[in-house]
Amino acid sequence: MSKREAKPLNTRSRGQTALVVKTLGRKIASAELRPGDTLPVEQDLADSLQVGRNSLREAIKILSAKGMISTAPRSGTKVRPPEDWNMLDPDLLSWHADPKIATPEFLLSLTETRRIIEPEASRLAARRATREDVARILSAYERMEQFEETEVDLDADIQFHTSILTATHNPILANFRHCIITFLNAHFRYADKDVMTTASNLAMHRKIAWAIAAGKEQDAFDATAELLEVNRGKIESEIETLKDQ
Amino acid sequence: MSKREAKPLNTRSRGQTALVVKTLGRKIASAELRPGDTLPVEQDLADSLQVGRNSLREAIKILSAKGMISTAPRSGTKVRPPEDWNMLDPDLLSWHADPKIATPEFLLSLTETRRIIEPEASRLAARRATREDVARILSAYERMEQFEETEVDLDADIQFHTSILTATHNPILANFRHCIITFLNAHFRYADKDVMTTASNLAMHRKIAWAIAAGKEQDAFDATAELLEVNRGKIESEIETLKDQ
DNA sequence: TCATACTAATTATCCTACTAATGCGCAATC
């Protein structure tokens, strides 16, 4: 029953192509390969990565589908500028959230986006949630309440927020769940889990769930905004801590 | 100088792979291929599309990078459910916006997302825009003001809104420009361009640009919210018209 | 100076062969 929200992405698998995607993708995300850089010609790159040309080419195609590189005969394979990347791609987000790569700016962009999206999403959820949607949200909340083990807590937290996004019945908004998943996963690594924080955190989630279940749109909005505001404060102080180190 | 915002996407090109991506992608987006459906085995599909197996495979990899299909040895290539698709992918959006495919629900999802993102984006732009950002926004507005030819108008409109997103200096928010581009392109086909609408439209854009340039955050928010609210009304009535037909 | 044709470098495509993973059915076992 503790299955992850993150579906078995094809990139997760351990094939040659997936490996190359991850290798090159992380190099680009970490700016080891900079925008405008030209990659070695196919055969050389394939040789140096010790894969066949086909596997390399398929990896290249995947990265180009994510907007990270472009190819053209004669000019070669080039790294595209970050503004062209599909930042909501689950893989891209996970590469960015890697502790060795993640910048404070990126984490702030994530929270900022959450603060914009999620309160309105809660409002819409309060308006449109079906019985099933409400059940999912409440069940996630109960799981958060029940367990204190950190691992389960994180899963339930993710489930809680994604259920709300789903309840908006807006497929574009629902795609933001990857931001939340990425953020919570990253945050989980840094956050200090003192009991006080956990208790008030739980209370705020409860308020959100209740408001949505009761169809109180403005309450749902306010409660979510409050939760994220508190989160923002925590994040900013954590980032300060990171910077000092 | 009238170059399009839409960059030369690799998928735009006319290669075999790009063609297959488009063909299959549109079939999936239009639900001609339904979630869970299994595609024919590689060789058969390649034959029926009259391309080599490699080109087909590369197309498959691109679509799987967009979250639309999944592959596994022995089980075959399957269409994934819409909630797994990267809805902010430019190609995916353009396929959805196709008149033959676009549903009213999808257009409403787009406007709804815009109404959530853009007012807050304008607020952030008012707070953070650099001189260059402001210059871009004002220049786009001037272009809107200057020309009445519809083609140029659309470009300038797109430029106006994307400039604001860029001015937030939040790379995740900036990715929403594809929603705007898609929406405006789709809207452009249906909208009735009467002078009155254009004039008030222009005035609202002017108010937004002014507020951002002046750093008046709340004004920028309000003006953008107003613009999108008016737009929403128009869209909804247009959708009603579509439904009647 | 500009236009035009040529050349060479690089990706794109196709093919053939082989490898690896795994769903399914059959048989052995409890």
Add this chain to the structure above:
DNA sequence: GATTGCGCATTAGTAGGATAATTAGTATGA
């Protein structure tokens, strides 16, 4: 009769070579 384990057949994955298509850069000529 149900369950488990095993092998086979099917399917995607990997590899590498040959050829085509594209085009940046260069040379040529008006």
